[in-house]
Amino acid sequence: MSQSKIVGAVEIGTTKTVVLVGEIVNGRSLNIVGMGQSSSAGVKKGEILDFRAASNATHAAIMGAEKSAGATIEAIYLAQTGRHLDGFANNGSVTVSSADGIVSKNDINRATKEGKGKELPAGRVYIHHIKNQVTLDGRAVEEPLRMQGQRLDIGYWSIHGDERRVRDHIHVINGFGLPVEDMIISSIATGSMVASEEEKKAGVLVLDIGCGTTDWVLYQNGFITRTGVVAVGGDHFTNDLALGLRINHRNAEKLKVQCGSAIMGKDDQTEKVWMVGDQMIGDRHIPKKALIQIISARCEELFSIIKKQLGDYCSVNALPAGVVITGGGSQLDGIVEAASRGMGVEARIGQNPQWVMEELRGPEFSTPLGLLHYALTGQHQEEFMVQEEKGILRKVVKMISG
Structure with a gap:
């Protein structure tokens, strides 16, 4: 007689909260049976600033995921990011x-x-x-x-991590009446999806460029040997464009997606683009050169910070398999070349495994898919303790041990 458990994978991001529902059968196979999303609120750079707003957004995503799955989630696997790590x-x-x-x-x-x-x-x-x-x-x-x-x-x-910030995330889930079975660092969850075992053994760096932060994980000899979080993400590119070009955030985001690049091309020197694109009153031409100069400067800063954090680990010898880039920022034109130039090693865009259904193969799903991977493989052996308000130590989640 088969036994199944319904688990939820939750990533509370700066702009979007994603929930995937998985059915684990006999502890050996995983079926992805539901998905829910909502616009995030009260969250910035992976940290909760408005508990009520963050809770409402997360709970909406969980309810949507349960409705999609036609099942009730029994436990949550929760991603954790933030510069406090x-x-x-x-x-x-x-x-x-x-x-x-x-x-x-x-x-x-x-x-x-x-x-x-x-x-x-x-x-x-x-x-x-x-x-x-x-x-x-x-x-x-x-x-x-x-x-x-x-x-x-x-x-x-x-x-x-900071105890209060970690506890805030757990309490958001507990407020929906669900236990947090495990908390996984976002970069580790993502890395389990986009880097192959061969790359991990050779030496590879996975960069997850999100909206508010960039999470990275370094693999050597098949082991996770370093992790880090940089408080720079895709939203910083947009903000830079808004300030530098004196346009609103919405138009800056649109320009970034449609015309932005991390590398200056030959034709970009003279080409101009429309600020809004409707060519109505108030619309105007913007030099594409200025657009790309702003984005490329922020990219250069991002890769410089990561390279400094890695130190001697950022070299061709230490990273024979190079850099794998994922997350929403990986969709920026020229990002691979910019990363390769900035870090001095080969780079490529990460892809979720072929067994994943087509609608979940986008980079925005790498982290929740990785959470479900850890839910299935059961690499959780050691207790993780968080101090509750009354001073009582309780087991909240377990930890990865290998």
Whole structure:
């Protein structure tokens, strides 16, 4: 007799909230059965500024998704982004305790505890402890138990965030009467969709250029070794155009989508475009050169920031598989060439897997699809604790452990 569970994947974005509904059958297969969307409100750069407005928008998307699925969601997998997120690498290193050098469960537990044991400042909370490479006497091993050696090392990339901001997102979901089963960093969810296993083993960087933020995740040797968030996204391109060309936000967005580019072409030097396009009173010509100069300057800044955050990890040697770009910003003309120039490595546009139905293959669905991927694969083993208002520690979601 088959058993199924209905789960929801929720991404609360700056301009749009997306909810996908998946049916997990016997813990082994996933059917995407519903979708809901709503215009976001009260959210900026991944952070909730107006709790009521954000709740209303999110709840509308959830209700739309349940109606589309014809089913009631049992638990939520929630994406998390925002400049409040940070991470660091930490290593748990222990001497094998037995006289014969055989690694025991106790040795593994001690190394694991040390790798995750760094204390955070007040007001910060762990979201993920992502296990990296395990080594025994300096050689990489997949499972050290009962192997012989003297020194066991387990590396982790630990991601933490502002406790209040994390709790705000969880409370938005709880306010609809739903539990948050897991919270996943947006870049990690996206990376699971658009980067292949071969690319992850070779070394690849995934950039998710959203409206308010750009999230990135670095893979090396098949492991997530770095993550980051830059508070620059597609909306900044639009705002720059509005200010630089002295036009309203709506027309700036339209110009960006229809005529914008991150790279100056030969014909762009002399071409002019209509500001509105209806050629009515008030419409006027704008030099395309000025339009592209504004966009390309912001792109250059974005890739420069990411390159600086990556340091030595941003090189041809560290990234043989290059950069994979997704998110709404990936649809900007010339973005691949701009990324390749700015970061000094090859770049390409990310694509969702072919098994995904055609209407969900757009880059705006990469993150919620990745959330459903984690719901299916069950890579959630360790408890994530958030301090409630009454000071009681409760398990709210679980964490990725590998």
